[in-house]
Amino acid sequence: MNAPDRYERFVVPEGVKKVSYERDTKIMNAATFTVEREDHTIGNIVRMQLHRDDNVLFAGYKLPHPLQYKILLRIQTTSQSSPMQAYNQAINDLDKELDHLKSQFEGELAKHTRDY
Amino acid sequence: MEGASYQRFPKIKIREVKDDFMKFELRDTDASIANALRRIMIAEVPTIAIDLVEIEVNSSVLNDEFISHRLGLVPLTSERAMSMRFSRDCDACDGDGQCEYCSVEFYLRVKCLSDQTLDVTSKDLLSSDHTVVPVDYSDASSSFDNTPNKGIIIVKLRRGQELRLRAIARKGIGKDHAKWSPAATVTFMYEPEIYINEDMMESLSLEEKTELVESSPTKVFGIDPENKQVIVVDPEAYTYDDEVLKKAEAMGKPGVVEIHAREDSFIFTVETTGAVKASQLVLNAIEVLKQKLDAVRLSDDTVEADDQFGELGAHMRGG
Numbered sequence: 001m002n003a004p005d006r007y008e009r010f011v012v013p014e015g016v017k018k019v020s021y022e023r024d025t026k027i028m029n030a031a032t033f034t035v036e037r038e039d040h041t042i043g044n045i046v047r048m049q050l051h052r053d054d055n056v057l058f059a060g061y062k063l064p065h066p067l068q069y070k071i072l073l074r075i076q077t078t079s080q081s082s083p084m085q086a087y088n089q090a091i092n093d094l095d096k097e098l099d100h101l102k103s104q105f106e107g108e109l110a111k112h113t114r115d116y
Numbered sequence: 117m118e119g120a121s122y123q124r125f126p127k128i129k130i131r132e133v134k135d136d137f138m139k140f141e142l143r144d145t146d147a148s149i150a151n152a153l154r155r156i157m158i159a160e161v162p163t164i165a166i167d168l169v170e171i172e173v174n175s176s177v178l179n180d181e182f183i184s185h186r187l188g189l190v191p192l193t194s195e196r197a198m199s200m201r202f203s204r205d206c207d208a209c210d211g212d213g214q215c216e217y218c219s220v221e222f223y224l225r226v227k228c229l230s231d232q233t234l235d236v237t238s239k240d241l242l243s244s245d246h247t248v249v250p251v252d253y254s255d256a257s258s259s260f261d262n263t264p265n266k267g268i269i270i271v272k273l274r275r276g277q278e279l280r281l282r283a284i285a286r287k288g289i290g291k292d293h294a295k296w297s298p299a300a301t302v303t304f305m306y307e308p309e310i311y312i313n314e315d316m317m318e319s320l321s322l323e324e325k326t327e328l329v330e331s332s333p334t335k336v337f338g339i340d341p342e343n344k345q346v347i348v349v350d351p352e353a354y355t356y357d358d359e360v361l362k363k364a365e366a367m368g369k370p371g372v373v374e375i376h377a378r379e380d381s382f383i384f385t386v387e388t389t390g391a392v393k394a395s396q397l398v399l400n401a402i403e404v405l406k407q408k409l410d411a412v413r414l415s416d417d418t419v420e421a422d423d424q425f426g427e428l429g430a431h432m433r434g435g
Contacts, residue, residue: 018415019413019418046412097124102402105398113133
């Protein structure tokens with residue numbers, strides 16, 4: 001009856017930013033990114049990628065509530081980096097990893113389809 | 117200022133490919149990537165499915181919404197789906213989703229005129245686009261019987277009953293409704309590494325070895341018929357049930373076998389509904405994940421807003 005529309009889960013409403021950024025008021029080089037209409041799929045890969053970064057002191061994400069279709073990603077870095085830089089770096093690295101994965105898969109697939 | 121790259125170079129080894137099934141190994145990455153791919157294959161790779169049904173005549177025993185629901189669940193060939201538009205952001209039609217860029221029209225007109233029950237199947241659905249048709253399962257090589265394939269039964273009609281309708285199929289994702297999910301099953305497991313401590317194993321009698329081998333609910337171990345040694349037959353049959361380890365402990369020989377999960381190696385199995393090929397599903401999943409990552413990049417105005425705030429912040433901190 002009062003269930004939210006299904007499209008609410010993946011359509012960003014008008015006037016809402018996909019990613020917003022809020023600096024921590026007390027801790028240096030710490031910030032919270034709010035990513036609208038995303039879930040564990042993005043949250044977890046970005047978090048794990050951030051953990052590979054030596055300048056990242058803390059990276060974690062949460063899905064605050066199953067009916068609030070957003071994730072909060074919190075990053076703290078050393079003074080050599082910044083949350084924003086670490087975030088961009090993580091996304092670039094993941095993107096390149098997927099490019100690599102795609103070419104690997106296509107190469108393997110070509111080998112197998114030739115065997116037919 | 118650009119930081120060092122922490123990129124990984126994962127490897128893939130395909131073991132088996134069929135049209136609607138594949139098995140492959142994914143190495144040198146972590147569970148987050150494997151799970152993201154699995155989640156996307158199930159819920160975010162787009163397909164085409166019937167989404168709107170206008171019923172003209174329905175004198176069958178099933179009510180209109182029941183038939184509409186069944187039509188929605190019929191898998192349609194969706195190679196076109198990746199390049200198609202979602203009807204909600206199609207500008208060619210004012211969001212009513214009835215144009216060639218975002219929809220495909222189907223007609224179904226059947227009437228039973230004989231005394232025999234007439235099966236209305238997915239083959240009776242007439243498509244306006246020859247690239248989007250109900251999936252044909254007839255050439256499945258592993259056909260277990262030789263009855264002629266008649267498609268997916270939608271409803272059965274008796275003499276005099278009729279079904280006439282128009283249906284609109286649209287692009288969608290499994291997150292919206294499971295009818296759009298191209299995946300039948302997608303699973304991955306950690307690759308197990310099994311070590312047998314040979315010295316310790318030698319101290320067991322043949323009966324004890326047999327007992328140990330048989331303690332596993334799946335056939336992971338076996339006994340070499342020649343030298344009566346315990347060997348690993350199929351490490352991937354192991355379900356991480358710990359039964360063998362518990363048995364070893366109960367026999368007073370903990371450590372006779374050791375099993376570790378390799379946390380950077382995964383074995384994927386992918387089965388599809390036939391809407392897209394299994395290999396294409398994996399490629400589409402990678403593409404969708406790339407698009408999602410692109411969408412979560414920081415926009416320029418966010419960066420600018422922070423730069424100003426950043427200077428102010430630096431000022432306040434006395435920088």
